[in-house]
Amino acid sequence: MKLRQSNIDRLSAADYDVLIIGGGINGAVSAAALAGKGAKVALIDRGDFAGCTSMHSSNLAWGGIKYMETYEFALVRKLCLSRNHLIRNYPSTVQEIRFLTTITKGFRYDPRYLWAGAWLYWSIGNCFTRIPKLLSASAIAREEPIIDVSHSVGGFEYSDAYLHDNDARFVFNFVRSALSSGCVAANYVESLGARRVDGVWVTRARDTVAGETFEIRSRVLINAAGPFVDEHNALTGQKTEHRHALSKGIHLIVDRLTSSHRVLAFFADDGRLFFVIPMGPRTCIGTTDTRVESPHVHATDEDIKFVLDNINKRLKLKTALTRQDIIATRCGVRPLAVRAQGGGDRDFLQLSRKHALDVNFADAHISIFGGKLTDCLNVGNEVCDNVASMGIDIPHPDYKWYGEPPAAIRDEFFHQAELMKLDGYTAPHASEPLSTRLWRRYGAQAIGLLENIREDPGQAQILIEGTEYLRCEIRQAARREMVTKLEDFLRRRSKIALVVRRESIRRAPGLMEACRLLFGDQAQQKFDEYFAQKHAMADVDSAADTAEPISGTAAADNPAHSGALNW
Numbered sequence: 001m002k003l004r005q006s007n008i009d010r011l012s013a014a015d016y017d018v019l020i021i022g023g024g025i026n027g028a029v030s031a032a033a034l035a036g037k038g039a040k041v042a043l044i045d046r047g048d049f050a051g052c053t054s055m056h057s058s059n060l061a062w063g064g065i066k067y068m069e070t071y072e073f074a075l076v077r078k079l080c081l082s083r084n085h086l087i088r089n090y091p092s093t094v095q096e097i098r099f100l101t102t103i104t105k106g107f108r109y110d111p112r113y114l115w116a117g118a119w120l121y122w123s124i125g126n127c128f129t130r131i132p133k134l135l136s137a138s139a140i141a142r143e144e145p146i147i148d149v150s151h152s153v154g155g156f157e158y159s160d161a162y163l164h165d166n167d168a169r170f171v172f173n174f175v176r177s178a179l180s181s182g183c184v185a186a187n188y189v190e191s192l193g194a195r196r197v198d199g200v201w202v203t204r205a206r207d208t209v210a211g212e213t214f215e216i217r218s219r220v221l222i223n224a225a226g227p228f229v230d231e232h233n234a235l236t237g238q239k240t241e242h243r244h245a246l247s248k249g250i251h252l253i254v255d256r257l258t259s260s261h262r263v264l265a266f267f268a269d270d271g272r273l274f275f276v277i278p279m280g281p282r283t284c285i286g287t288t289d290t291r292v293e294s295p296h297v298h299a300t301d302e303d304i305k306f307v308l309d310n311i312n313k314r315l316k317l318k319t320a321l322t323r324q325d326i327i328a329t330r331c332g333v334r335p336l337a338v339r340a341q342g343g344g345d346r347d348f349l350q351l352s353r354k355h356a357l358d359v360n361f362a363d364a365h366i367s368i369f370g371g372k373l374t375d376c377l378n379v380g381n382e383v384c385d386n387v388a389s390m391g392i393d394i395p396h397p398d399y400k401w402y403g404e405p406p407a408a409i410r411d412e413f414f415h416q417a418e419l420m421k422l423d424g425y426t427a428p429h430a431s432e433p434l435s436t437r438l439w440r441r442y443g444a445q446a447i448g449l450l451e452n453i454r455e456d457p458g459q460a461q462i463l464i465e466g467t468e469y470l471r472c473e474i475r476q477a478a479r480r481e482m483v484t485k486l487e488d489f490l491r492r493r494s495k496i497a498l499v500v501r502r503e504s505i506r507r508a509p510g511l512m513e514a515c516r517l518l519f520g521d522q523a524q525q526k527f528d529e530y531f532a533q534k535h536a537m538a539d540v541d542s543a544a545d546t547a548e549p550i551s552g553t554a555a556a557d558n559p560a561h562s563g564a565l566n567w
């Protein structure tokens with residue numbers, strides 16, 4: 001909490017080169033790129049960082065094989081290269097994964113055509129991943145017995161990539177890296193609008209926790225408000241070439257359906273690709289694509305029924321999935337960039353997923369439209385180039401602002417971890433050694449955690465039973481991760497709230513101690529506030545309420561609990 005308060009104090013105390021509105025992926029990479037290259041940057045979000053669209057994605061870094069159907073080969077190539085670049089620069093976070101696609105008899109395309117498409121996709125992506133593989137219906141049945149192949153003509157396997165931790169954590173790591181480069185960032189600070197006074201932007205901001213308002217002065221204003229970009233441009237009087245069309249997508253999280261570590265891809269009844277995606281001890285199923293007019297969305301009965309009906313039709317489960325099986329839902333809107341004049345009238349599902357930067361040099365204002373997590377490094381670089389063209393001094397233009405720490409730091413971390421036998425502290429049901437997980441989540445900061453554990457081995461104890469989180473990680477989150485509400489920690493810095501049922505979290509031994517570490521005197525208040533909130537899955541809470549907490553020994557015969565606790 002100290003970090004947030006001191007940053008809020010600093011927001012009004014200085015003039016900034018750039019103020020960024022919105023800490024989703026687009027705002028986070030803009031902040032990391034600009035701050036890393038030496039600009040004086042401020043970043044605010046009216047909720048938590050990654051608290052909007054960027055925590056509802058499919059967690060994939062992918063070239064967009066489906067956009068080949070609309071012949072957007074240039075976009076597919078660009079996204080494939082962006083995916084490859086992420087895999088290279090984040091080897092422990094963004095990893096290749098196989099997609100097994102099953103084709104039903106009578107599907108609108110001949111299987112040979114789709115098979116040729118898989119090869120084209122692979123070569124468009126510079127043959128960077130493993131080669132596609134053709135599978136007969138019986139081979140699919142052998143490899144993935146849960147797939148119902150009775151109406152299938154076979155399928156194929158190809159590669160894309162996924163985010164090992166959740167999307168929100170991926171985004172937060174860019175915010176964290178911006179902070180380490182001197183960016184002054186604060187969550188729960190809303191822009192109420194901005195005006196230009198003598199060549200400077202004066203933004204009226206409100207601390208939504210304390211209720212206080214203040215002003216932030218900057219030479220450049222970047223609107224990275226995701227689905228709210230148009231709304232914010234209306235507040236600042238910006239006219240843009242693009243605007244957003246909005247598409248709602250939901251995912252359902254259920255107990256793990258298959259232990260094979262691959263994404264199962266199907267064509268849903270509406271002809272669109274949808275996925276069964278591994279998520280540690282759970283499975284994430286989705287997504288949908290529905291045009292909406294407002295960014296404020298929730299998963300409706302109809303959305304949930306669509307996903308459940310489609311998955312039940314394509315899998316051979318002992319008992320069909322019902323609403324009672326849903327542990328959590330994810331529901332967000334894709335902000336899609338369209339031309340302000342009539343651009344949204346194309347067939348909705350065919351709207352492009354390209355991002356667009358509308359730059360107003362006269363007003364020193366940039367609006368970021370559309371985009372994907374996959375393409376985030378390009379967004380950061382393009383923003384820097386445009387800010388430099390506005391006359392802002394970028395003292396370190398060649399600084400590489402992204403990527404995992406260099407091999408020497410990595411080797412030092414694993415060497416120290418080995419000397420102190422860190423992996424001996426790995427939770428009994430963990431899917432990976434503790435050292436691997438700490439490195440992926442914290443990079444160079446993980447070395448500090450080793451120091452904490454050497455000083456006090458109690459720091460290596462799991463604090464919230466049923467999760468892998470150690471006491472020292474929560475202490476570090478309190479100091480460095482601007483956890484302002486309990487949900488910030490449970491849903492975004494970690495993915496505990498996505499994979500553990502709500503009632504199990506409430507009853508987890510250690511949660512109150514975690515709250516004390518995170519919030520000090522306000523622990524009980526923050527705990528009560530979180531559990532008083534209407535939960536996204538309130539309508540399936542009856543199932544959640546009866547679930548047992550996951551513990552080391554609990555439900556050993558439940559495949560979702562036994563194999564891999566990997567939050």
Ligand SMILES: Cc1cc2nc3c(=O)[nH]c(=O)nc-3n(C[C@H](O)[C@H](O)[C@H](O)COP(=O)(O)OP(=O)(O)OC[C@H]3O[C@@H](n4cnc5c(N)ncnc54)[C@H](O)[C@@H]3O)c2cc1C
Nearest residue numbers: 022024025026046052053054058060191226249372373374
């Ligand atoms: C269902 C679904 C699946 C997807 N799957 C993938 C995928 O697998 N791979 C992929 O690459 N992409 C995927 N995407 C796309 C990707 O998630 C989005 O393009 C991306 O997250 C948008 O990021 P953003 O920063 O523009 O917006 P957001 O993440 O929405 O961030 C905007 C931020 O601005 C803040 N804000 C708004 N107004 C104000 C204000 N007045 N003051 C201060 N702050 C404000 C909001 O609180 C919010 O945090 C998916 C999207 C959806 C919906």
